[in-house]
Amino acid sequence: MINWIATNILQNPPILLGLIAALGLAIQKKPFADIIKGSLTAAFGMLILTEGVNMLTGIISSINTAVQTQMGLTVSKGLSDISFTADYGGAVGMAMFFGLIIHLLIARFTPVKTIFLTGHMLWWVPFVIVAGLVEGGVRGPLLVGVGALISACYWSFMPWIMRKYVWDATGDDSFLIGHPTGILSMISGFVAKRVGNKDHSTEDLNIPKGLSFFREISITGGLVMFLVDLVVGVIAPSLIPKGSNLVMFSINQGLTFGAGLLILLYGVRLLINQIVPAFQGIAEKVVPGAKPAFDVPILFNYRPNAVIIGFLTAMITSTILVVVANSMHLFSVLIVPLVITSFFECGGAAVIGEGQGGVRGAIIGTAVASIVMVALVGLSAMVLGSTIRNWILIFGGNDLSLWSMISAGIGKLLGGL
Numbered sequence: 287m288i289n290w291i292a293t294n295i296l297q298n299p300p301i302l303l304g305l306i307a308a309l310g311l312a313i314q315k316k317p318f319a320d321i322i323k324g325s326l327t328a329a330f331g332m333l334i335l336t337e338g339v340n341m342l343t344g345i346i347s348s349i350n351t352a353v354q355t356q357m358g359l360t361v362s363k364g365l366s367d368i369s370f371t372a373d374y375g376g377a378v379g380m381a382m383f384f385g386l387i388i389h390l391l392i393a394r395f396t397p398v399k400t401i402f403l404t405g406h407m408l409w410w411v412p413f414v415i416v417a418g419l420v421e422g423g424v425r426g427p428l429l430v431g432v433g434a435l436i437s438a439c440y441w442s443f444m445p446w447i448m449r450k451y452v453w454d455a456t457g458d459d460s461f462l463i464g465h466p467t468g469i470l471s472m473i474s475g476f477v478a479k480r481v482g483n484k485d486h487s488t489e490d491l492n493i494p495k496g497l498s499f500f501r502e503i504s505i506t507g508g509l510v511m512f513l514v515d516l517v518v519g520v521i522a523p524s525l526i527p528k529g530s531n532l533v534m535f536s537i538n539q540g541l542t543f544g545a546g547l548l549i550l551l552y553g554v555r556l557l558i559n560q561i562v563p564a565f566q567g568i569a570e571k572v573v574p575g576a577k578p579a580f581d582v583p584i585l586f587n588y589r590p591n592a593v594i595i596g597f598l599t600a601m602i603t604s605t606i607l608v609v610v611a612n613s614m615h616l617f618s619v620l621i622v623p624l625v626i627t628s629f630f631e632c633g634g635a636a637v638i639g640e641g642q643g644g645v646r647g648a649i650i651g652t653a654v655a656s657i658v659m660v661a662l663v664g665l666s667a668m669v670l671g672s673t674i675r676n677w678i679l680i681f682g683g684n685d686l687s688l689w690s691m692i693s694a695g696i697g698k699l700l701g702g703l
Contacts, residue, residue: 299332455585596632600629601628
C-alpha cells in the first residue's frame with residue numbers, strides 16, 4: 287500500500303495537486319461542480335507545467351550528454367543510478383513515506399507552516415539523503431528512520447527559511463518555494479541586498495523599440511538556447527543527430543525551448559489560480575496558517591527577464607570555473623558544465639537576487655551562487671563515489687548536493703550503531 291501511494295500519488299504531481307485542490311475546496315464546503323472544476327484545473331495546470339519543464343530539460347540534457355561524451359566521461363542515462371536504486375529504492379520509498387508524516391506533524395504543531403508540494407522532490411530529496419547515509423555506513427531500519435527525519439527537516443525548514451526572499455521577489459506571501467534552489471537563492475539574495483539597487487529592475491530595462499521582442503522570455507530564451515547549441519555543437523559534434531546540420535538543429539532546439547517556456551508559464555498561471563484558493567481550506571481547517579511550497583518555475587512568471595540573465599550569468603561563470611577546476615584537479619573527479627542547475631536553480635536564484643538588488647543584484651548574486659554551485663557539485667561527487675556520483679554530477683550543485691553531504695556526515699557519526 288505504501289509503495290502504491292508513493293508511486294501513484296506522491297510521485298504523480300498532477301494527481302497529488304488535484305487531490306489537494308479537491309480536499310481544500312471540500313473543506314471550504316464548495317459546490318460539487320466547483321470541486322470538480324478546481325481539482326481538474328489544478329491537475330491540468332500541473333501537467334502542463336510538467337510538460338513545459340520536460341521540454342526544457344530535454345533540450346538541456348542533450349547538451350549535457352554531448353559535453354560528457356566529448357570529455358570521455360561515462361554518460362549517466364536516465365534520472366537515477368540504477369544499481370543504487372535497485373539496492374536501496376525500498377529504503378528511499380519508506381524514508382519518503384515516514385518523512386512526509388513527520389513533515390505534516392511539524393506543520394501542524396510548530397510555527398514552521400510549510401506544506402511541500404513539489405512532487406518529484408518528495409522522491410529526490412530522500413534519494414540523495416539515503417545515498418549520503420549509505421556512504422556514511424548507515425544500514426537497516428536506522429537508514430529509513432534517519433533518512434525520514436532529515437528529509438522532513440528539509441521539506442519543512444528550507445522553504446520556510448527562504449520565505450521572505452520569495453515574498454520580496456513576488457510581492458505575494460501566499461506561497462513558498464519547495465525546490466533545491468534554496469541555498470543558491472539565499473546566497474544570491476544575501477549578496478544582492480548588499481551590492482545591488484532595487485530601483486533598477488530587470489523588468490524595466492531600457493530596450494530600444496526595435497529590440498522590444500527581447501522582453502518576451504520565450505523569444506529571449508529561444509535565442510539564447512539557439513546560440514548555446516551553436517557553440518556546444520562546434521565543441522561537441524555528438525550533439526548533432528545524424529542527417530542534421532548544426533544551424534538547423536540549433537534553430538529547432540531554440541524554438542522548442544521557447545515553446546517549452548510558454549507552456550511552463552501557462553501551466554504556472556493555471557496552477558496558481560486554482561491551488562492557492564483551494565489550499566486556503568487546508569490552511570484554515572487542517573494546518574492553520576500553512577503555506578504551500580511549489581516548484582521553482584512558479585518564480586519565473588514574476589521576473590522572467592531575471593531568469594534569462596541568471597541562466598547566462600550562471601553558465602558563463604560556472605563553465606569557466608569547471609574548466610579551471612578540472613585543469614587544476616581540484617576534485618577527484620572530472621565535473622561537467624551544470625546546464626540544468628544553471629537554468630532552474632540559478633534562474634530562481636536570479637529572481638531572488640533581483641528582488642533584493644535589481645539588475646546588479648541578479649547578476650552579482652547569481653555569479654556568487656554559481657561559484658558555490660561548482661564547489662557543491664565537486665565536493666558532493668567526491669562524497670558520493672560509491673552510490674550516485676553520476677547522477678549528482680548532472681543534477682547537483684544545489685540543495686541536493688548540500689544535504690547529501692550533511693547526511694554523509696551524520697551517517698559517519700551513526701554508522702557504528
